Amino acid sequence: QPQIILLKEGTDTSQGKAQLVSNINACTAVADVVRTTLGPRGMDKLIHDDKGNVTISNDGATIMKLLDIVHPAAKILVDIAKSQDSEVGDGTTTVVLLAGEFLKEAKPFVEDGVHPQNLIRSYRTACYLAIEKIKELAVSIEGKSLEEKKSLLAKCAATTLSSKLIGGEKVFFASMVVDAVIAIGNDDRLNMIGIKKVPGGNMRDSFLVNGVAFKKTFSYAGFEQQPKKFLNPKILLLNIELELKSEKENAEIRLSDPSQYQSIVDAEWNIIYDKLDKCVKSGAKVVLSRLAIGDLATQYFADRDIFCAGRVAEEDLQRVAAATGGTVQTSVNNIIDEVLGTCEVFEEKQVGNERFNIFSGCPSGRTATIVLRGGADQFIEEAERSLHDAIMIVRRALKNSTVVAGGGAIDMEISRYLRQHARTIAGKSQLFINSYAKALEVIPRQLCDNAGFDATDVLNKLRQKHALPSGEGASYGVDINTGGIADSFTNFVWEPSVVKSNAINAATEAACLILSVDETVKNPKSESAQGEAAASAMAGKGRGRGRGMRRR
């Protein structure tokens, strides 16, 4: 009796309980990888990719991205980490860990033959209840004065930073981040905060520029003669080359009379002199261009006490434009005053062994630049990622204006609430909500584990506090310094509530999605398997680039 072939040869299908359990196992394995990075005492991961790049990070999203996971179910965890990163910016480890834990708790039930839909329904209910509880517990920081708000935001930033490599200097960086975010104001374009990395020095040498700073660009002879400091200069931003070169690719000169030759040469010089003249006439003291500024122009500007810089990176130029209120010009004709920017002080400064062009005291002040100092390259890279997280957190906190107690306190409180709620339910759902509540405890447990404390002991203490009928223990969390418990709220371990609610939502969504799959079908790759491989390698590259861009 020949076999019936329904699907294409090479199609790989798996279904049933075994398939679901194997999906869960894959997800738990992934969660285990990032597990140890959680919290202030979390460890970092060193990831060495196939191109030889080394990344040291404890940012969940970064690690997940670099892991190159191929398992289809586990990929979902990568997705939620990314989504948390783009939506909130921090809590990426939390979200993966929670999803892994939800699934792990579901596994015994699945093995016992519970229908996944029952689990999903209960999980969704639990998630809804948890979010409501967060809303209830959240403390609003709305309506405070700017100074007060600043210190509150700094606390949120400090909580995030404490789990990072630069945790030792969290107060220093937290206030820097808050200043930067407040500087860019309501127009929250993230790329208006620049982060510049200069190896050397120590972390404390990092500083915030209330304006724009970028590394000195390549310069020609004559640059030395240019003045390096201006007060209230006018700034001209260009998008043209100030160099002696052919005007257009497709133009050709045919001469019949050799005597005309000189006139053509003169004409070319005239064109460039004309351009330079117009720049000078505009009254600008600082000329920046995205394209090259040649040696002739450099000399010309030096003679007239004007500072110039060519080949300024596009985004730096955009930031200067935003900060100084100027607009980038593609032509030097008809430069009106309106398009020129200005700032209080422009100067070129030595930072480490680099020279930096710094524009500070900008009128519209919608930009800020953080100059990071530190030892090894990887270290600064990680510091940059950490600051990115902190910046995102502060932005979200500013937008949503509510915070909750960190240090596992909120998780314990939700867990307690859900357990209490579960008792009122008759039927299977009670078990499932209970296990959801148990899964939430993974956050404080992992915090303790990573710090080397006795997790069981600490958890029991926490449970006791949270179970106090008066409700005064609701904000008790793990005290990372003593190994005991402490009131997170009064110790200023704060998180924006949106981080938690988004993490719980995303983790539940992912867990439900994985639980709801009862069959995996993998079709054979199409004919051009090689082309595919090449394409995916390309995509990999593209991802790498994409990440780099988003970070900035």
Added chain:
Amino acid sequence: MAISMQPHGIQSMLKEGHKHLSGLDEAVLKNIDACKQLSTITRTSLGPDGMNKMVINHLDKLFVTNDAATIVNELEVQHPAAKILVLAGKAQQEEIGDGANLTISFAGELLQNAEELVRTGLHPSEIISGYTKAITKTLEILEELVEKGSETMDVRNKEQVVSRMKAAVASKQYGLEDILSSHIADACIQVCPKNPVNFDVDNVRVSKLVGGVLHNCTVIRGMVLKGDAVGSIKRVEKAKVAVFATGVDSSATETKGTVLIHSAEQLENYAKTEEAKVEELIKAVADSGAKVIVSGGAVGEMALHFCDRYKLMVLKISSKFELRRFCRTTGTSALLKLSQPKPDDLGFVDSISVEEIGGSRVTVVRSEDGGNKVATVVLRGSTDSILDDLERAVDDGVNTYKAMCRDSRIVPGAAATEIELARRLKEFSFKETGHSAGEVSNESTSALLAVKLLISCIGHVHSDSCVENLLQYAIAKFAESFELVPRTLAENAGLNPMDIISNLYEKHASGNAKVGIDLRGDDPEDGVCKDVSTVNVWDLYVTKFLALKYAADAACTVLRVDQIIMAKPAGGPARRDQPAGMDED
């Protein structure tokens, strides 16, 4: 296969390499078996509590869905008979956009029951005529089950729309249907033209943005374009729009040419004239009153410079379709050449602004009143797969809206209709004596036969006497097949199917034809069977009608096959890199 080794009989007639299968065992039962397998795959996805499938297609794209149309589409079904089912599902998807799973699962169930009949000795032709009779009767009964007063509806009344749409959305995204269907209904009603029959599903767009949760979803009257505005102006309000289908740049010749310069003067003026020309063009646009320029192609740097100078917002939409939709949204007619637009060509928007949603920058085009024909549902979710699935749910909802614009009749949902059909059909089968067993030919059957199948009609002539009573069996089986729906719904929800079916029968027998399964009941012990009119679960009549019809047609088509002749696949020898031995049939 053994037969193909010795060329005799029909094999000797055919070219070497042809495969030929015939007879009950070889063709009919095996076809049924293949179809059964297919329907087992889709069956668990039926209904609100249906499970998802994870399908990785040949391009390595991951789908996590319970939308049957997507599943069978990505499965790459090879078996010719199973393909008929797939085509039936697709036909349903194209016609209504929903109910594909019902079609495939029901056809599978019909075939499974047919197998039992074949094994008990009925000839396929008897089954076919029984089934044909049964479906005709079913559709008659179905019409009787239509809820009174549902023929007329106001397609602009959100409440009515939502109540009809909810069941379709719930079967894709259970637990989220309330939020989703109200959004979908909003979007649909906004873009519904004067004559609802002309509703175009293309006018409801979906924009998927990773991050956030479903509760953050919104409906925007207008469009959401991914990406930033090109120039430095990021926000305008109450502005006129000019659309240029080509790029916004100084015009260049297509033919390769070289500018010949004869004197120094010409050289000096060359750049200036070009600049002046671009300025003139942009100025012309600005003078026409437009504040926004939309370009279908590249925007030149010089042009951008002047756009900024004249305070024009510049958007780039490279997709032609997207550009067309933009024109529809704003009421603009696209110009081919960069020139001064006529007042008629300009469109109008309430606002265009660049916003940041979940880490990505999008341009939101709002056009609240007057002539707006496009609405966008902004979906938020934590992963791409969730978003894709949500999008499919929205598509289903929009399609349902389209279907209800044409025919707004509804029938009770949640398996109430199916149980009632099963009950009434069974009664009918007892009365069947077979005298009127006329061959009802199905025109639509032939449409489904786009596969490499040679169908030879059954040549036997049966004596009339044996057909007559045997039809009863087929009709009874057909009726039994309806139990698939409540059974699967219950199974997928983790409930006991046997209990529920008998419970439903009992309720229906006592006269209430609207009792269905209430999956939302918090307490599984009681109240699983409820009158659907109290919980408001309705299906569109037309969806059910076509799904059942397509399913019956497909089942009959598969049964009608008694020989399969497969030509040798064209091309060179098959690739032998895979382990051999899998190519018997």
